[in-house]
Amino acid sequence: MPRLHIKAVYDEINTSVWPRRGLTDLNKQKMALVNFRFLVLLAITQYSAADAINRTPRQQGPASIFTIGNGEQCLGGDRSTGGVCLSRNQCNTQGGKAIGFCGVFATCCSLNACDIRTNTKVAVFINPPLSKESSGLECSYNIEINNNNVCQMRIDFETFNLAPPTTVEAVDNVTQRPGYLCKNDIFRVSNLHGNSEALPFLCGDNSGQHFYVRVNASINDRSVRMDFKLADRISQPNLPQATWKIKVTQLECFNTLGKYRDGILDAITASLPSTPFSSTADRDEYFIAPPGCLQYFPERAGxxxxxxxxxxxxxxxxxxxxxxxxxxxxxxxxxxxxxxxxxxxxxxxxxxxxxxxxxxxxxxxxxxxxxxxxxxxxxxxxxxxxxxxxxxxxxxxxxxxxxxxxxxxxxxxxxxxxxxxxxxxxxxxxxxxxxxxxxx
Missing domain, CATH: 2.60.120.290 (Spermadhesin, CUB domain)
Known part of the structure; x- marks a missing residue:
């Protein structure tokens, strides 16, 4: 939608929208100004919402200055450290650390500690500061289901470096030995009511990888737990230092009511919180994986x-x-x-x-x-x-x-x-x- 020329809109309202039917010039100007403000607000809403709709899921813009904590990704004050946009109270409750601002009413929160519990739509977990003296620890994250529409969680390993899988040393005249298993550092996902067996234990270098976790809030499947168990680097100094940055996105299954949004209603409701007429499931649909898939690539090439x-x-x-x-x-x-x-x-x-x-x-x-x-x-x-x-x-x-x-x-x-x-x-x-x- 083209940008509005403020004077042209005002002149249009003043000369044609309100006919001269005995109104005083002062009343006409007041009414014209009120309607002018309404039209400008409506046009800005349509322009912003339409722009958001036309973006692909990977092209969402930064949070509004009026953001109060939407759980989207953000950058800290150093413009390199990542976090999630939360209210200060949410950040403190979840054990996070404020590293910057994202809007007037929210803080960019770094979840770089262990034993964090969160229910935000998007959460980014970063390893706590580690040294040889602090290794050998267990680090857990509990992600609680955001709402009953959530059917999957996508776990993206933006950075993932643990000790590699190992096997026993080869022995003379023995050609077979056990496979490569995660024995030193281990990452696992659990609390999935019997579905955890389908999810592999991970270790080694998996930066850029991802996998999906199926959840079902209707059967009391209300949380997913991610656990890191790290080997002691004092007794095994040759192991690489563990680092991770993991993004967890809660994906909502499609709400059929969203199909009936169109026209101006579509433009307005797309920029509002989830309502009977607007669901984040509309935007999540692109990423929903078919049943039985641990990994899913919706792009046409990669x-x-x-x-x-x-x-x-x-x-x-x-x-x-x-x-x-x-x-x-x-x-x-x-x-x-x-x-x-x-x-x-x-x-x-x-x-x-x-x-x-x-x-x-x-x-x-x-x-x-x-x-x-x-x-x-x-x-x-x-x-x-x-x-x-x-x-x-x-x-x-x-x-x-x-x-x-x-x-x-x-x-x-x-x-x-x-x-x-x-x-x-x-x-x-x-x-x-x-x-x-x-x-x-």
Whole structure:
């Protein structure tokens, strides 16, 4: 909407909106001024709201100067330290520290302590100051459900560096040993009423990663707990110092009443708090993950990698089984995957490392053979090689199209076995969703 020219609007009101029907000049001017103020306020509301609506979810602007604590991200006074925008009372109650201002009535709050409890829509947790003397601690965060519409939490590891997963030392004449597990530093999510088993323990380098947690307030699933357990650096001085910055966003499922917002009502209600006519679920819908997905990428292009990819050095973590999913819009027929790195274990050396090379045949179960693989449904390489389970280096230097009839996803599985001289570095893919599934 174009900017208003104040004098032009005033002249319009004064000359045409209020006809001259016996009103004194003074009364006409008073009425014109009142309506002028109303029209200007309405226009500003429409302009601001429409601008907010047209932004993508990753382009939301800074908080208003009248913010009283909306839980959105903010920067402290040094313009580099991140926090969340809360009232001073909320910040103190949640054990945070004020590091700046975000609006006249709110403070930028850094949650860089342990044993924090919060119920804000967005929360950013930062590791407390750590040293060798203070390591060996346990740090917990409790995120309480913001409202009954919340159905998922997205946990973004903006910074995540813990001690790497480890296995036992190799022994002469023994080719197999237990897989790489989180034994020193451990991150876990719990209090999920039986759903916690589906969420892996994490350690190592996972900056830039994320995962989703399903919640259901209707069955008294009112909170999620994140725990860090750190190894003592005095007895193990070679371990890297632990650091983290984790953003937790509570996502609301779509409210059908939001479908009926349109026109000027849409523009006004979009800038107001949640009402029967406006729900933050409208904005959250973009990020809601399909059922069963630990990771979800709604963008049409990007990259994904194994946990503790560690810039190609790995190793990936043992005993994992999870799905990474991608948004399937009506125009999408599949997804193209290109591996920057792909280096996994295998159980048979046939130079193809596909399907039966990646999973043990039931007839030979009980043997110490690897069953690590990445499952890519209905996969076909650009040179015509078809398969579904990829292990070894079978996906390296390949362009792979996955064109399943249903959801777009890949499934990673790792066992609890390491074979000497068989690397388990992991994988990193770039992806693009396709509306033309002929790669040739």
């Amino acid at each position: 990259f994904f990698e194994s946990f503790n990819y560690n810039r190609g050095a790995g190793p990936y973590i043992a005993n994992m089984a999870y799905a990474t999913c991608f948004k399937r819009s009506p125009d999408v027929c599949g997804i193209k995957l290109t591996a920057a790195t792909f280096d996994m274990a295998y159980n048979a050396d046939s130079n193809l490392y596909l399907d039966t090379d990646c999973k043990v045949n039931p007839l030979v179960q009980g043997k110490a053979l690897s069953e690590d693989y990445l499952f890519i449904p209905e996969a076909e390489t650009a040179d015509g090689l078809r398969g579904s389970k990829f292990c070894g280096n079978s996906a390296a230097n390949q362009i792979i199209a996955s064109t399943p009839p249903g959801p777009l996803y890949v499934h990673f599985k790792s066992d609890n076995l390491v074979t000497t001289d068989v690397p388990e570095a992991g994988y990193r893919f770039t992806y693009n969703v396709l509306n033309n599934c002929n790669l040739k």
